[in-house]
Structure formats: C-alpha cells, structure tokens
Amino acid sequence: xxxxxxxxxxxxxxxxxxxxxxxxxxxxxxxxxxWYQKKPGDAPKLLISTASSLQDGVPSRFSGSGSGTExxxxxxxxxxxxxxxxxxxxxxxxxxxxxGGTKVEIK
Amino acid sequence: xxxxxxxxxxxxxxxRSLRLSCxxxxxxxxxxxMHWVRQAPxxxxxxxxxxxxxxxxxxxxxxxxxxxxxxxxxxxxTLSLEMNSLTPEDTAxxxxxRDSTPFGDYVFDFWGQGTLVTVSS
Numbered sequence: 001x002x003x004x005x006x007x008x009x010x011x012x013x014x015x016x017x018x019x020x021x022x023x024x025x026x027x028x029x030x031x032x033x034x035w036y037q038k039k040p041g042d043a044p045k046l047l048i049s050t051a052s053s054l055q056d057g058v059p060s061r062f063s064g065s066g067s068g069t070e071x072x073x074x075x076x077x078x079x080x081x082x083x084x085x086x087x088x089x090x091x092x093x094x095x096x097x098x099x100g101g102t103k104v105e106i107k
Numbered sequence: 108x109x110x111x112x113x114x115x116x117x118x119x120x121x122x123r124s125l126r127l128s129c130x131x132x133x134x135x136x137x138x139x140x141m142h143w144v145r146q147a148p149x150x151x152x153x154x155x156x157x158x159x160x161x162x163x164x165x166x167x168x169x170x171x172x173x174x175x176x177x178x179x180x181x182x183x184x185t186l187s188l189e190m191n192s193l194t195p196e197d198t199a200x201x202x203x204x205r206d207s208t209p210f211g212d213y214v215f216d217f218w219g220q221g222t223l224v225t226v227s228s
Contacts, residue, residue: 001169034214036152043111043202043218044144044152055216087152091213095168098152 002026002090006099012107019075021102023088028068032092035064035073038101039084047086048073078104109133109217111203116222119193129186129203129219137161137181140211143188145199146221155201156188160209170196193226200224 003026013019023033031051038044046055048064051071061076075082083106088099115127127143143155156167156177165177176189186203200221207214 032213036215038152041220043220044204044215045218046214046216049207049214049216089152089213089215094166094213096154096213098154101151 001095002029002093002097004088004090004097004099006086006088006102008102009100010103010105012105013078014107015078015080017078017107019078019082019104021073021086021088021104023066023071023073023099025069025071025090025092029090029092031067032090033064033066033071034089034091035062036087036089037082037084038087044087049091075104109205111205111217111219113201113203113219113222116201116224118225118227120228121194121226123193124189124191125193125224127188127190127201127203127222127224129188131184131186131203131205134205134217136179136184138209140206140209141177141179141186142204142206142211142213142215143177143186143201144204144215144218145197145201147196147199150199153199154213157206157211157213158186159211164211166211190224193224195226198224198226 033051035048036044052064110132202221204215205217207216
C-alpha cells in the first residue's frame with residue numbers, strides 16, 4: 001500500500017495567517033492527490049482534486065501544488081471557518097490511502 | 108443538491124453482523140461509483156470498499172476483505188454494507204461517499220455525515 005505522511009500533525013495559527021500543510025507519498029503518485037476538510041460530526045468535504053484543482057464553491061484562499069511524492073495545501077489567509085482537520089489522500093493505487101491528518105487550531 | 112444519508116449503525120457484540128445503508132438523492136445514482144470510508148474514534152480516515160456504478164465491480168480494504176460486502180440497488184438509490192464477524196477494531200463512524208466517476212477512481216466528491224458502529228460486549 002502507498003503510505004501518505006502529513007506534516008505537521010497539528011498547528012496553531014491566527015486569523016489572517018498563511019498556513020501550509022505538506023503531504024508526502026511513499027512512491028510517486030503523479031498528481032493523483034486529493035485534499036479534504038473534516039470538522040467533528042460533519043461530513044468530510046473535498047477541497048482540491050488532482051493536486052491543484054479547486055472544487056466548485058471552495059474559496060480561492062485554498063490552493064494545492066505538487067507532483068510525484070511531495071504535495072502542499074496552502075491557505076493564504078486563514079479564516080475562522082478554516083479551523084478544522086485536513087487530510088490528503090492518494091488516488092493513484094488501490095487501496096486509496098489517507099494521510100494522518102493535520103489539525104489546524106486557533107492560536 | 109447531493110445528499111447522502113447513512114443509517115443502520117448501533118452497538119453490536121463481537122462476532123455479530125450489521126447492515127448499513129446509504130440513501131442517495133440529488134444526482135443520478137446509477138452513474139457514479141460509491142464507497143464506504145470509516146473513521147475510528149480519535150483516528151484518521153480509512154477506505155473500506157468501492158462499488159462501480161453498475162455494481163459489477165467491487166474492491167475491499169485488506170482489513171475487511173472476506174467479512175464485509177458492498178452492494179447497491181440503483182432502482183432505490185441505495186448503497187449498502189453488510190458487515191460480518193465484527194471485531195472491536197471495526198468500531199468507527201462509517202461514511203458513504205460518492206466517487207466523481209462511474210468506475211471508482213477514488214475521488215470522493217460528496218460524503219454523508221456517517222453512522223456510528225460500536226462493537227462491544
């Protein structure tokens with residue numbers, strides 16, 4: 001199975017901060033990388049697919065980049081609604097696998 | 108709008124069985140692959156199973172292979188997960204999720220809120 005490693009596992013930030021989350025794959029997954037936002041008790045939400053394609057309705061402050069084994073999710077100016085847990089997921093091989101998550105908390 | 112509503116969760120003893128359902132609406136159910144993804148308490152997301160749009164192809168995660176069975180009824184817009192020989196390690200919130208393609212290409216574009224399964228004696 002392809003292992004996905006996210007860093008950091010948690011971070012504290014303030015409204016307006018620029019936040020970057022990294023996801024590394026154990027082998028090349030080309031650009032088959034998706035990012036999700038998950039809040040407690042809520043359904044996960046797809047933010048970005050194929051490494052950099054922003055989903056309809058997702059604010060433009062979210063962006064994704066990378067290919068091969070290293071990927072990043074960037075929030076350009078953190079808003080109150082963005083305090084959540086973020087997961088990367090590879091869609092290159094079966095089984096699809098998720099990173100361990102990055103919890104973004106209020107500083 | 109797309110809606111996925113899971114049901115069927117509850118408390119079950121180890122070794123017993125449980126059947127989960129997911130009612131879909133707001134899209135052409137028969138055109139999309141569907142998945143089950145779970146999240147154990149305090150843990151991350153784990154993919155469980157996928158079924159293609161016509162039900163002809165299924166795949167399972169290693170931890171549930173041989174015990175769980177995914178199925179769908181396109182006439183009733185319903186996805187199901189039959190879970191047998193349950194163990195405490197199966198305790199989790201189970202989400203159904205829509206795939207962005209008919210074949211199950213592992214892009215989960217819409218999710219339900221989930222149903223909690225607790226395996227305990």
